Amino acid sequence: MQAEEQLLTAESLQAPVCRDEEYDVVYHRPTTLVDTNMHYCPGCAHSLVHKLIMEVVEEMDIQDKTIGIAPVGCSVFAYDYMNIDMQEAAHGRAAAVATAVKRLMPDKYVFSYQGDGDLAAIGIAETLHAINRGENILIVFMNNAVYGMTSGQMAPTTLAGMKTTTSPYGRDISSYGAPIKVAELMANLPGAYYVTRQAVNSAHAVRRTKKALQNAFQYQQLHKGTCLVEIIGNCPSNWRMTPLEASKFIDEEMIKTFPLGDIKVPQAES
Numbered sequence: 001m002q003a004e005e006q007l008l009t010a011e012s013l014q015a016p017v018c019r020d021e022e023y024d025v026v027y028h029r030p031t032t033l034v035d036t037n038m039h040y041c042p043g044c045a046h047s048l049v050h051k052l053i054m055e056v057v058e059e060m061d062i063q064d065k066t067i068g069i070a071p072v073g074c075s076v077f078a079y080d081y082m083n084i085d086m087q088e089a090a091h092g093r094a095a096a097v098a099t100a101v102k103r104l105m106p107d108k109y110v111f112s113y114q115g116d117g118d119l120a121a122i123g124i125a126e127t128l129h130a131i132n133r134g135e136n137i138l139i140v141f142m143n144n145a146v147y148g149m150t151s152g153q154m155a156p157t158t159l160a161g162m163k164t165t166t167s168p169y170g171r172d173i174s175s176y177g178a179p180i181k182v183a184e185l186m187a188n189l190p191g192a193y194y195v196t197r198q199a200v201n202s203a204h205a206v207r208r209t210k211k212a213l214q215n216a217f218q219y220q221q222l223h224k225g226t227c228l229v230e231i232i233g234n235c236p237s238n239w240r241m242t243p244l245e246a247s248k249f250i251d252e253e254m255i256k257t258f259p260l261g262d263i264k265v266p267q268a269e270s
């Protein structure tokens, strides 16, 4: 019998026995993430970032010490997915609500989770004042360059020339202004302690975003000011792209306007 034929005997085709003790767990779904289907589109960044935040909360063992503020936008139901205490805020007001929660419960880890329509349009005043006051909160800012939930209208972060439902010929910056670089703008405020811009369109980017979130949660224990983690988020549905095209679009176009990396980091003495 040839060696190849021996490989095909009934005995050799039996499924190998898997014993748990022979394997190391290298990944598990965070227990802090509710085990349910999410309503997000395939390839949407929100679901991935929810998971990353919950991984950090689980790893830091702060599930019962963390309070999230949910926005209005596609991630309005964030409280259905993150198994922590959460408070819904009116559109744009999450940083103001986070301020109140943190001041009432300074020992809690408090973060807001906001889209760019929410934070950079209707809520830019609340956000700017909260950071200027140096509120000891984390702001997670999801920048997908459009109003996702309401069908892809132009946002303050829409790229120059980018087509949206309200800029069908492309954003004309002579009429609508240039895209607002929120992270750079807010980093100038004295109350900003840690400001970074990341993405989640590749494995490498996801790891860097998780590290940024870990940093921000840890910095909150220092009571030194506001942490802002801007994340360039994929919105394949409103960009009229496949998830893969959307990930490439971030690398090839979005980062020209919104370069990734740390913008303000704590001084060494901190």
Ligand SMILES: Cc1ncc(C[n+]2csc(CCOP(=O)(O)OP(=O)(O)O)c2C)c(N)n1
Pocket (backbone or CB within 6 Å): 072, 073, 074, 075, 091, 114, 115, 116, 117, 118, 119, 122, 142, 144, 146, 147, 148, 149, 150, 155
């Ligand atoms: C006061 C108020 N104005 C307008 C709206 C309508 N609205 C709901 S979601 C949304 C935009 C959300 O876009 P964004 O914050 O970028 O989140 P995304 O859906 O892109 O994640 C708007 C304008 C509202 N709910 N409340």
Ligand code: SF4
Pocket (backbone or CB within 6 Å): 039, 040, 041, 043, 044, 045, 046, 074, 144, 148, 149, 234, 235, 236, 237, 238
């Ligand atoms: S519309 Fe965009 S932001 Fe909203 S769930 Fe779909 S992909 Fe995500």
Ligand SMILES: [Mg+2]
Pocket (backbone or CB within 6 Å): 115, 116, 117, 142, 143, 144, 145, 146, 147, 148, 155
């Ligand atoms: Mg948006």
